[in-house]
Amino acid sequence: MPVNLTPTPPERLRAIAGARLGITAAGIKKPGRPDLTVIALDPGSRVAGVFTQNRFCAAPVTVCRERLAQGHAIRALVINTGNANAGTGSQGLADARRACAEVARLLKCDEQAVLPFSTGVILEPLPMDRLLAGLPAAVADLAPDRWDKAAQAIMTTDIVPKARSATVTIDGHTITLTGMAKGSGMIHPNMATMLGFIATDAAIGQAALEALTRFAADESFNCITVDGDTSTNDSFICIATGRAGNPEITDTASAAFAALREAVTQLARWLAQAIVRDGEGATKFMTIQVNGGKSRAECRQVAYAIARSPLVKTAFFASDPNLGRILAAIGYAGIEDLDVNRLRLYLGDVLVAEQGGRAAGYREEQGAAVMQAPEILVRVELERGDACATVWTCDFSYDYVRINAEYRS
Amino acid sequence: MPVNLTPTPPERLRAIAGARLGITAAGIKKPGRPDLTVIALDPGSRVAGVFTQNRFCAAPVTVCRERLAQGHAIRALVINTGNANAGTGSQGLADARRACAEVARLLKCDEQAVLPFSTGVILEPLPMDRLLAGLPAAVADLAPDRWDKAAQAIMTTDIVPKARSATVTIDGHTITLTGMAKGSGMIHPNMATMLGFIATDAAIGQAALEALTRFAADESFNCITVDGDTSTNDSFICIATGRAGNPEITDTASAAFAALREAVTQLARWLAQAIVRDGEGATKFMTIQVNGGKSRAECRQVAYAIARSPLVKTAFFASDPNLGRILAAIGYAGIEDLDVNRLRLYLGDVLVAEQGGRAAGYREEQGAAVMQAPEILVRVELERGDACATVWTCDFSYDYVRINAEYRS
Numbered sequence: 001m002p003v004n005l006t007p008t009p010p011e012r013l014r015a016i017a018g019a020r021l022g023i024t025a026a027g028i029k030k031p032g033r034p035d036l037t038v039i040a041l042d043p044g045s046r047v048a049g050v051f052t053q054n055r056f057c058a059a060p061v062t063v064c065r066e067r068l069a070q071g072h073a074i075r076a077l078v079i080n081t082g083n084a085n086a087g088t089g090s091q092g093l094a095d096a097r098r099a100c101a102e103v104a105r106l107l108k109c110d111e112q113a114v115l116p117f118s119t120g121v122i123l124e125p126l127p128m129d130r131l132l133a134g135l136p137a138a139v140a141d142l143a144p145d146r147w148d149k150a151a152q153a154i155m156t157t158d159i160v161p162k163a164r165s166a167t168v169t170i171d172g173h174t175i176t177l178t179g180m181a182k183g184s185g186m187i188h189p190n191m192a193t194m195l196g197f198i199a200t201d202a203a204i205g206q207a208a209l210e211a212l213t214r215f216a217a218d219e220s221f222n223c224i225t226v227d228g229d230t231s232t233n234d235s236f237i238c239i240a241t242g243r244a245g246n247p248e249i250t251d252t253a254s255a256a257f258a259a260l261r262e263a264v265t266q267l268a269r270w271l272a273q274a275i276v277r278d279g280e281g282a283t284k285f286m287t288i289q290v291n292g293g294k295s296r297a298e299c300r301q302v303a304y305a306i307a308r309s310p311l312v313k314t315a316f317f318a319s320d321p322n323l324g325r326i327l328a329a330i331g332y333a334g335i336e337d338l339d340v341n342r343l344r345l346y347l348g349d350v351l352v353a354e355q356g357g358r359a360a361g362y363r364e365e366q367g368a369a370v371m372q373a374p375e376i377l378v379r380v381e382l383e384r385g386d387a388c389a390t391v392w393t394c395d396f397s398y399d400y401v402r403i404n405a406e407y408r409s
Numbered sequence: 410m411p412v413n414l415t416p417t418p419p420e421r422l423r424a425i426a427g428a429r430l431g432i433t434a435a436g437i438k439k440p441g442r443p444d445l446t447v448i449a450l451d452p453g454s455r456v457a458g459v460f461t462q463n464r465f466c467a468a469p470v471t472v473c474r475e476r477l478a479q480g481h482a483i484r485a486l487v488i489n490t491g492n493a494n495a496g497t498g499s500q501g502l503a504d505a506r507r508a509c510a511e512v513a514r515l516l517k518c519d520e521q522a523v524l525p526f527s528t529g530v531i532l533e534p535l536p537m538d539r540l541l542a543g544l545p546a547a548v549a550d551l552a553p554d555r556w557d558k559a560a561q562a563i564m565t566t567d568i569v570p571k572a573r574s575a576t577v578t579i580d581g582h583t584i585t586l587t588g589m590a591k592g593s594g595m596i597h598p599n600m601a602t603m604l605g606f607i608a609t610d611a612a613i614g615q616a617a618l619e620a621l622t623r624f625a626a627d628e629s630f631n632c633i634t635v636d637g638d639t640s641t642n643d644s645f646i647c648i649a650t651g652r653a654g655n656p657e658i659t660d661t662a663s664a665a666f667a668a669l670r671e672a673v674t675q676l677a678r679w680l681a682q683a684i685v686r687d688g689e690g691a692t693k694f695m696t697i698q699v700n701g702g703k704s705r706a707e708c709r710q711v712a713y714a715i716a717r718s719p720l721v722k723t724a725f726f727a728s729d730p731n732l733g734r735i736l737a738a739i740g741y742a743g744i745e746d747l748d749v750n751r752l753r754l755y756l757g758d759v760l761v762a763e764q765g766g767r768a769a770g771y772r773e774e775q776g777a778a779v780m781q782a783p784e785i786l787v788r789v790e791l792e793r794g795d796a797c798a799t800v801w802t803c804d805f806s807y808d809y810v811r812i813n814a815e816y817r818s
Contacts, residue, residue, distance in 0.1 A: 053741070054737060054740035054741045055739070055740040055741070055742075055744065055745075055747045055749055056736045056737055056739060056740025056741075056749050056765075057740065084733070086733060086736075086737070087733050087736045087737075087762060087765065087766055087767065088765075088766045088767070089750070089764050089765040089766025089767075090764070090765070090766075091766065092765075092766060121731070121733060122731075122733020122734065122736060122737060123731075123732055123733035123736060123762065123766070123767050124733075124767070125767075185720065186720055186734075186737065188741075227718075227719040227720060228637075228717070228718070228719065229718050229719065229720045229734070229737060229738065229741070230737070230740075230741035231737065232733075232736070232737050232740060308637070309636075309637070309638050310636040310637065310638065310719070310805075310809070310813070311594065311595055311636060311638045311813055314809075314810050314813035314814050315813065315814070317810065317814050318813075318814035318815065320814070322530070322531075323531075323532055324493070324495060324496045324530060324531020324532035324533075324641075325531065325595075325638070327465045327495070327496045327531060327532060327641070328463060328465055328495070328496075328531060328595065328638060328639070328640065328641050329638065330464070330465060331463035331464040331465025331466065331639075331641060332462070332463045332464070332465075332597075332638070332639035333464075335464065336464075338464045340464050340465045341498070353496060353532065355498050355499070356465075356496065356497075356498040356499070356501075357496055357497045357498025357499075357500065357501060357532070358496065358497070358498075358532050358533070358534075396719075396810060397810060398807050398810050398811070400719070400723075400810070401723050401726065401805060401806060401807050401809070401810055402807070404719070404720055404723035404724065404727075405723050405724070405726050405727035405729070406727065
């Protein structure tokens with residue numbers, strides 16, 4: 001069951017001027033389930049993206065990278081669930097381009113102006129006949145107020161659709177942002193996660209939008225893990241339609257840039273945390289905070305060692321303060337010169353370990369009380385520098401095994 | 410249930426001249442269960458060891474390292490289960506030394522001649538009163554033919570005691586080897602695993618024994634993983650009592666050294682694989698073989714990415730040839746310049762993927778047939794060099810979660 005996560009009511013999701021969404025059920029994996037989404041953008045929109053670092057990246061990731069690198073003005077996105085189009089070789093690339101070409105024909109734009117996205121099972125060819133047959137219905141459905149439907153249509157093992165809106169005032173103009181994301185398993189993003197999209201009506205230059213996108217990804221999707229598996233399809237896309245009327249933001253040192261970056265980052269962080277809350281089999285949401293490191297990189301290393309450990313994750317599932325497992329993970333995180341006698345480990349506000357062992361005042365009941373809650377803070381004070389990092393993760397339950405032993409069937 | 414692993418019948422375990430073992434039930438964690446073992450060595454025995462690289466190493470590991478580094482002639486080992494004496498700070502070190510001192514008093518040897526070993530729960534103080542009270546009974550029990558009892562007395566969540574004997578002829582002398590190991594979870598050794606011991610009556614010099622021990626560890630315990638968690642207590646110890654009558658082996662380029670090293674390595678590999686077969690919740694035993702890499706290190710990196718992936722491990726549990734998950738793991742293993750279009754993936758003898766996608770001749774029934782077996786070979790041909798590496802692991806089942814959610818209770 002998702003941890004403290006309910007669907008955002010549709011009326012609280014705001015349309016973004018210049019962006020329309022259309023959804024249909026193309027029967028890509030199962031009949032009758034919305035699985036195909038087209039997002040059409042008005043001329044003048046800008047798009048930036050970051051993608052998985054997995055060497056076995058999916059065909060649509062390759063196509064997106066190419067088209068964004070070549071600076072094509074993007075007019076549409078096409079997103080299918082039910083099949084990842086990954087591990088599909090040259091046929092997969094041809095299929096991704098063919099889907100874009102068909103969207104371009106229907107929308108009367110250049111085919112290089114379309115970006116493809118896929119999510120679902122790996123190593124199986126995309127069912128092109130059904131996908132192509134579904135596109136006219138998706139295009140016919142295009143409307144600005146379809147974010148709730150789109151958030152549902154991009155889900156795989158997700159239980160809760162993940163979408164949210166926000167507004168921020170910049171230079172006297174109200175800027176609106178709406179984002180959605182999907183992902184529940186194979187979540188250990190390296191650059192971005194399995195399909196996250198944020199659209200805003202802000203006017204912003206391409207270079208500034210790209211800088212903002214990288215920053216937001218690093219502070220959100222790149223700080224989560226469910227199972228330590230980096231997906232082949234991770235993609236995080238920021239769209240700026242430029243319709244809010246604000247003076248175009250081009251200076252990355254400006255207050256306007258900072259305000260928009262903060263708004264996008266907050267939304268991205270909410271979406272990233274929503275993925276963890278809806279992580280496969282999750283019953284607990286854990287924040288792993290590592291402070292006092294020599295660098296952000298080493299803090300992340302320690303945080304991820306804890307967040308990935310199956311032993312730590314099963315102990316959280318059991319609400320068992322078996323905290324030696326956290327110490328063991330800190331110890332094998334790979335920091336060669338770590339002095340374990342200096343660090344302190346807190347569970348919530350409770351000091352659990354210091355001077356290489358259990359804290360003198362610690363009582364098991366205190367740890368057990370913190371572990372009962374659905375949201376748990378693990379804090380490590382390394383006491384060797386000023387850097388810090390935070391990672392969000394979930395526990396490891398019977399249901400994780402069930403979901404992943406049954407997926408595909 | 411352990412995968413193709415049954416206890417070695419006691420009569421097939423050979424005594425090693427010069428080594429006696431004594432076991433008792435000291436009630437360290439639970440009353441009535443054998444949990445305390447003393448191994449007494451005749452004068453002239455040589456001992457070498459390798460230990461965990463976990464920075465949060467247990468107190469007994471620190472004491473072992475010190476005493477071996479200082480070149481003390483080792484006369485006894487004391488091993489308890491039920492408590493790891495890890496994350497116990499300065500008190501833990503004092504406790505480990507106190508246990509050794511008491512063994513030394515009972516055996517009338519120098520206290521620096523005793524090595525301590527612990528395994529069990531982390532972050533709880535060793536119950537010294539019960540441990541010290543149990544030592545006289547363990548010493549009174551000392552006899553050469555107790556390997557089967559000792560292999561049981563060092564278990565934690567292990568289901569099957571893991572011990573085995575072998576003989577090899579060197580320079581016309583029959584050399585006998587007997588080894589035992591324990592470990593089932595928190596298994597991802599980095600140098601050695603959670604308590605492995607091999608004793609031989611061979612005569613071998615200290616430097617040669619140390620070289621042999623490192624080699625055997627690298628080819629056995631350092632090639633397995635159950636859950637990716639490197640323990641705080643990993644220790645692998647080789648004992649040579651020198652009673653076989655062979656000329657002392659000192660030249661590491663000699664045929665005698667090679668023969669003994671091969672015998673020890675084979676035994677260590679059997680013990681390491683036995684740990685995987687008895688991995689927590691294991692239902693399948695997987696051999697991950699990566700060939701054609703530029704270096705052994707990168708082959709190990711790819712093999713471990715596959716072996717650690719919860720998605721791969723749950724797919725094996727389900728006998729589901731969801732092989733895209735293996736490609737995804739290869740892709741995120743961290744080899745920056747990997748050309749995924751060149752590599753080939755085999756499941757058993759079946760070519761599953763090549764040229765970046767599913768092999769043309771592959772049929773799902775073939776993959777499913779291989780997955781049904783309790784022992785599965787995954788082979789990756791990287792096609793970029795001559796190096797190779799093999800890693801052994803097990804699947805991820807409901808029982809892994811159950812065992813680790815319940816451990817301690």
